Amino acid sequence: MKKLSLLAALSAGLLSATVAQAEPLKIGIIESLSGAQTSSGRLYATAIQYGVDKINAGGGFNGEPIEVLEYDNAGGAPGAADKFRQAVADGVDIVFQGASSAIAGQITEDVRKHNIRNPGKEIMFINVGAEAMQLTGDQCHFYHFRYTTTAPMRVNALVQSMRQAGDLGTRVYSINQNYSWGQDMQAAIEAAATDNGYEVVDTVLHDVNKIQDFAPFVARIKSAEPETVITGNWSNDLLLLMKATGNAGLDVRFGTTYLDQPGNIANAGETALGHYIANNYDNSAGEPAFADAYKEATGHYPLFVEPQTIFAVGALGEALSGVDFGGGEIDVTTIAKALEDTAYETPVGPITVRPEDHQTIRPVVVSKVVRNAKYPADDTDMGFEAVNVVAGEDAIYPAQESCAMDRPD
Amino acid sequence: MEFAIISALNGVIYGLLLFMVSAGLTLIFGMMGVLNFAHASFYMLGAYIAYAVSSIFGFWAGLLVAPLIVGGVGMLVERYLLPRVHAHGHAHELLLTFGLALIIEEAVKLFFGDFPVNYQMPESLRFAAFSLFDTNYPFYRLFIGGIAVAMFIALWLLLSRTRTGIIVRAAERLPAMAEALGHNIPVVFMSVFGTGAALAGLAGAVAGAFYPTNPNMGLELGVIVFVVVVVGGLGSLKGSLLASLMIGLFSSYAVGIDWSLATLFDLAGLGGWARAVGGLITMEVSSISGTIPFVLMLLVLLIRPAGLMGERN
Numbered sequence: 135m136k137k138l139s140l141l142a143a144l145s146a147g148l149l150s151a152t153v154a155q156a157e158p159l160k161i162g163i164i165e166s167l168s169g170a171q172t173s174s175g176r177l178y179a180t181a182i183q184y185g186v187d188k189i190n191a192g193g194g195f196n197g198e199p200i201e202v203l204e205y206d207n208a209g210g211a212p213g214a215a216d217k218f219r220q221a222v223a224d225g226v227d228i229v230f231q232g233a234s235s236a237i238a239g240q241i242t243e244d245v246r247k248h249n250i251r252n253p254g255k256e257i258m259f260i261n262v263g264a265e266a267m268q269l270t271g272d273q274c275h276f277y278h279f280r281y282t283t284t285a286p287m288r289v290n291a292l293v294q295s296m297r298q299a300g301d302l303g304t305r306v307y308s309i310n311q312n313y314s315w316g317q318d319m320q321a322a323i324e325a326a327a328t329d330n331g332y333e334v335v336d337t338v339l340h341d342v343n344k345i346q347d348f349a350p351f352v353a354r355i356k357s358a359e360p361e362t363v364i365t366g367n368w369s370n371d372l373l374l375l376m377k378a379t380g381n382a383g384l385d386v387r388f389g390t391t392y393l394d395q396p397g398n399i400a401n402a403g404e405t406a407l408g409h410y411i412a413n414n415y416d417n418s419a420g421e422p423a424f425a426d427a428y429k430e431a432t433g434h435y436p437l438f439v440e441p442q443t444i445f446a447v448g449a450l451g452e453a454l455s456g457v458d459f460g461g462g463e464i465d466v467t468t469i470a471k472a473l474e475d476t477a478y479e480t481p482v483g484p485i486t487v488r489p490e491d492h493q494t495i496r497p498v499v500v501s502k503v504v505r506n507a508k509y510p511a512d513d514t515d516m517g518f519e520a521v522n523v524v525a526g527e528d529a530i531y532p533a534q535e536s537c538a539m540d541r542p543d
Numbered sequence: 544m545e546f547a548i549i550s551a552l553n554g555v556i557y558g559l560l561l562f563m564v565s566a567g568l569t570l571i572f573g574m575m576g577v578l579n580f581a582h583a584s585f586y587m588l589g590a591y592i593a594y595a596v597s598s599i600f601g602f603w604a605g606l607l608v609a610p611l612i613v614g615g616v617g618m619l620v621e622r623y624l625l626p627r628v629h630a631h632g633h634a635h636e637l638l639l640t641f642g643l644a645l646i647i648e649e650a651v652k653l654f655f656g657d658f659p660v661n662y663q664m665p666e667s668l669r670f671a672a673f674s675l676f677d678t679n680y681p682f683y684r685l686f687i688g689g690i691a692v693a694m695f696i697a698l699w700l701l702l703s704r705t706r707t708g709i710i711v712r713a714a715e716r717l718p719a720m721a722e723a724l725g726h727n728i729p730v731v732f733m734s735v736f737g738t739g740a741a742l743a744g745l746a747g748a749v750a751g752a753f754y755p756t757n758p759n760m761g762l763e764l765g766v767i768v769f770v771v772v773v774v775g776g777l778g779s780l781k782g783s784l785l786a787s788l789m790i791g792l793f794s795s796y797a798v799g800i801d802w803s804l805a806t807l808f809d810l811a812g813l814g815g816w817a818r819a820v821g822g823l824i825t826m827e828v829s830s831i832s833g834t835i836p837f838v839l840m841l842l843v844l845l846i847r848p849a850g851l852m853g854e855r856n
Contacts, residue, residue, distance in 0.1 A: 168649070170759045173657035312830045340798075341833030346754065346764060347560075347791075349553040349684075350798035353546055354829075356678060370763065373659065373755050383671060383679035397658035401755045512661065 156461035158198035159454070161186060162205060162226035164217050164241060166233045169209030170343070173369075173396065174233040174439060178262060179204060181440040182230050184431055185447025195454045197461045207231075211240035218244045222257065227466050228450070232263025232282070232439060235314055239266065239273060246275045256466040258473075260450065262443045266314040267534065270491040274537035277470055279492045281446035281485070282439075283414055285318035285366060285391075286325065287529045291498035292389045292412035293323075293330045295522035296362065299502075301387055301410070303361025306332045309351060309375065310366050312339035319366035319391070335360050343370055348378035356384055368392035373401055380405030393518075394438050399503065400512035406503045407516065415441035416501045417509040419520030420481030425509065435509055445485055445496075449478035467542050482523050490533040495526040545676040550795045552675075556684045558791025559691035560750055564764060565771040565783045566694055567742035573778025574715045574735045577625065578633065580640035582743055583765030584647040589613045589744030590751025590760060591651055594662035602665040602752070609748035610741040617740025621733045644761065652758045659757035683753050690749055694742065695784055702780070711735060770836045774843045776853020785851055790836045797832035 163182055166175035183202055190199040203224055205217035214237045221229060231241050238261050245259045261269060261280045270280055296302035308323040310316030316339055324334050336358040340351065352375075355363060363386050367375055372392055379386065380402070388409040393399075394416070399406050417425045417435055428436040428444070436444060453472040459465065474492070478485045483497035500522045507517025568582040589609045597605030620643065628635035664683050671679035702708040713721040714731045722728045747760075754760070771790060775782030803826055808817035843850060 170762060172652060172758070176657055338798075339827075339830040341831065343759075343763065344833030345794075346767070347553065347557040347794070349557070350550055350795040350832075353549045353553065353678070354799050357546055370659075370755060370757065370759065377753075377755075381679070381681040381684075383674075395658075397660070397755070397757070400661035401659050401663075403663065 156197035157459075157464055158201050159195045159228070159464055160201045160203060160224065160226045162203045162221035162224070162229045164205045164207050164214055164221065164229055164231050164237075166209040166237070167204065167206035171209045171233045174263070175209075177396075177438055177440050178230070178232040178443050180432055181436070181443035182262075182447055184428060185444050185451070187431070189447070189451040189454070192451075196459050196464060207237060209234070209237075211237050214240050215244055218248075222248060226257065227464055228258045228260060228469075230260050230262060230443075230446075232261065232443065235264040235266035235269065238264030238269055242269060242273055242275070242278045245277055246273075249275075249277055254465075256470075258466050258470050260446055262446045263439050265318070267318050268314065268536075270493045270537060271534040272536040272538075274491045274534075274539055276492070276539055276541055277466070279446075279470075279473060279487060279494070281449065281494050281496075282442050283412075283496065283498055283529070284493065284531075285315065286322040286531045287496075287498055288366075288391045288412040289319065289322035289326050289364065290531070291500050291522070291524035291529045292364065292391075292410060293326050293332070294524060294528075295412070295500035296387075296389055296410055297330050297332075299521055301362070301408075302330065302332060302389075303387075304332050305335045305358075305360045305362070307335055307355050307358055307360035307363045307386070308337040308365070309355065309363060310337075310339055311342040311368075311371055313342055316342075316366055319364075323364050332362075340371075345371065345374065348374045349382070351375065352378045352382045352384060355379070355386070356382070360386055362387045362389055364389040366391045368395060373398055376402045376405055376409070392438075393503070394511070396438060397512060399516050400514050404516075407505065409503050410500060410521075411502075411518065412498055412500045414439075414445075414496065414499065415480070415482060416499045416518050416520045417441075418501060418507065418518060419499045419523050424481050437511075441480075445478060445480050448480075449473065449476050449485060452476050452478055483525055486526070488530070488533060491537040491539065493530075493533070495530045497526050498524045498529045500524065546799050549675060549678065550799060551792065552680065554792035554795030555788060556688045556791070557795060558788035559688040560746070560787075561767065561771050561791060562784050562787035563687070563691040563694055563746040563749070564743060565768045565775075565787060566691075566698060566780065567739035567746075568768060568772050569775070569778060569780055569783045570698065570742070571736055571739035572772065573780070574711055575732055576633070576715075577636050577736070578640070578777075579736075579739070580637055580765075581620070581643040581647060582640075582739070583761040583768055584644040585613050585617060585740045585743035586747040586750075586764060586768075587651060587756075587758070587761035588616065588647060589747025590662065590756040591655055591660070591747075592744070593748035593751060594655075594660050594756055597662070602668075606745070606748050610745040613744025613747070614737040614741030618733050618737035620740075621736035622729075625736075644765070648758055648761060655758070657758060659755040662751050662756040664752040687749055687753060690745070694745075695780070698742075698780060767836055770840045772850075774836075774840050774850055776850025779850065779852040779854075782850055782852030790839065793835045793839065794832050797835050798829050800828040803827045 163179050165179050186200050186202050207214035207217050249256045259278045265284050308320050310319045390411045393411040425435045453476040457472050474487050485494050485496040501518040501520040504519045510517040564586050571579050592612050593605035593609035596608045628639050670682050672682040672685050714728050718728050771786045775786030805817035808814050
């Protein structure tokens with residue numbers, strides 16, 4: 135009898151403890167933390183953690199620190215689907231992901247279906263790096279937010295800035311990877327031709343990360359006699375292409391989108407000098423304080439995909455500051471609506487969400503590889519120097535007609 | 544014409560690089576019957592060791608030390624890991640080496656980081672060998688090709704013209720008999736495996752300075768190397784050389800070809816219709832050049848399952 139009453143007292147105590155404790159907001163990072171894409175996946179995770187730490191230092195949300203849970207999708211969509219189910223079981227409210235559009239496509243579909251089946255327990259997906267057009271096209275839905283650029287934004291900013299600097303020329307070659315991203319790039323390069331006074335002399339799409347030897351492509355590029363080669367290639371496909379071009383002594387300028395991936399500048403060496411990149415941010419265009427604060431926390435300046443990820447978490451933090459659940463149950467729909475209305479001020483300009491398709495309208499920074507850069511890349515004396523910051527409203531394109539978004543009431 | 548000549552040159556050199564990596568795999572399979580899944584990882588290991596050594600002692604030291612260390616690792620694997628699963632058959636050996644490949648990849652990331660490392664060829668080798676149609680041809684590509692050719696000749700002479708070669712071949716055919724004649728078969732097998740691994744290490748040390756040295760390089764080349772070995776005939780050195788060159792040349796020429804199935808329809812006057820249909824029909828050969836080796840493998844497996852130069856067994 136005594137035992138029983140003790141048990142009753144204990145469980146009563148436990149119960150009241152859970153009532154008194156507020157519900158923490160849970161963020162799930164479903165990233166490629168092993169396998170071929172580890173290098174990118176790790177950067178996203180680091181930047182998200184940094185952003186969340188900042189929110190938590192300011193008091194967290196709903197009376198509790200925000201919890202971050204990391205899930206390794208092992209670099210594939212099946213792994214991501216599996217980890218998404220686990221995240222749901224763990225009670226995650228907001229999912230973050232960036233490396234690979236294929237994985238983002240899987241997650242956004244899973245989130246959409248989950249939200250249909252579980253009204254009142256919605257999950258939000260903040261996409262910090264997947265740039266496939268269809269994510270804000272026929273796959274778009276209210277709970278997906280894209281906090282990065284897309285191919286037309288990058289290409290428009292890139293060719294405008296290169297033309298203004300007198301480095302574009304009139305003959306442009308398009309070489310891209312044969313999947314959604316590369317095809318989007320090629321379409322954007324062709325679409326921007328007339329307005330920017332160039333001719334696309336040839337286009338080629340190639341397999342993704344399968345080509346070891348780019349010399350044959352260089353031979354093909356050479357025979358088209360371009361002045362500028364524009365490519366959305368990333369990782370090895372970019373590095374091998376640039377090295378092969380440099381080795382052949384071919385005198386062309388590259389317009390790229392992922393040249394700032396760590397290791398690229400050191401590996402390409404002097405071949406990289408004078409090439410352009412259009413990206414979400416560059417340290418040389420922004421505030422030193424932003425870069426220094428990040429370095430203090432993580433040991434390196436924000437690079438590659440990290441700035442855009444920090445901005446995404448920053449925007450979320452700002453949205454959260456306007457939402458108050460009084461320590462009670464978290465309603466993700468309210469947070470999503472607040473995020474939609476948030477204009478987040480970055481060192482290069484504001485980021486807003488376009489309500490029609492949840493693509494962010496954001497500045498695009500175009501920079502060039504130079505010697506003696508202020509922020510050297512990969513321990514070399516080379517680095518990026520911003521030549522132009524294209525404002526969000528100048529870089530944006532009309533929302534795709536294929537996006538039919540169902541809004542909650 | 545210009546494109547044809549340059550593509551031929553590019554294709555041959557790329558083919559020789561493929562041969563350089565697949566030679567060790569062929570040797571190990573041909574002599575021991577072990578399909579070594581970790582072979583491409585040895586290639587990556589070679590590149591990383593060469594990078595680590597060359598940053599202190601210079602490029603040539605790296606080139607010398609990398610094959611030795613990788614060969615040593617190979618010997619240890621053969622001596623201490625493979626015998627444990629040998630009794631269970633080939634599938635277990637395959638699984639073991641597959642696991643080993645994953646471990647090596649993650650270990651490399653642990654020590655050298657996720658990003659490509661800055662492993663460069665020495666300045667003394669960075670020059671144009673000749674200029675063809677206004678395009679410089681890098682000397683280092685010829686260097687890669689030269690090493691591959693030297694590797695082929697040395698291996699071939701060793702196996703077919705020396706006493707060591709006779710013993711190795713005898714150990715492969717009739718191990719019990721060779722052992723009865725007083726030859727130490729375990730040591731022979733260990734040396735063969737070590738040599739195969741060392742060849743992969745050398746290939747990594749040479750190629751890593753030209754292509755980026757990154758944690759994915761084993762994965763990227765691994766699949767294609769298996770294709771080379773299957774097309775050439777498992778265990779046939781000459782077959783590997785032939786298959787490597789074929790794959791190199793085919794991939795090289797495919798890049799310049801804009802044909803698609805729609806071009807075929809043009810002959811029948813249906814080109815316009817085919818392009819309107821789109822999809823697979825309008826896919827250009829150049830955009831699937833990376834797939835050509837696999838198509839070749841499929842054809843070979845259908846027509847001649849033992850490979851181009853493999854013996855039927």
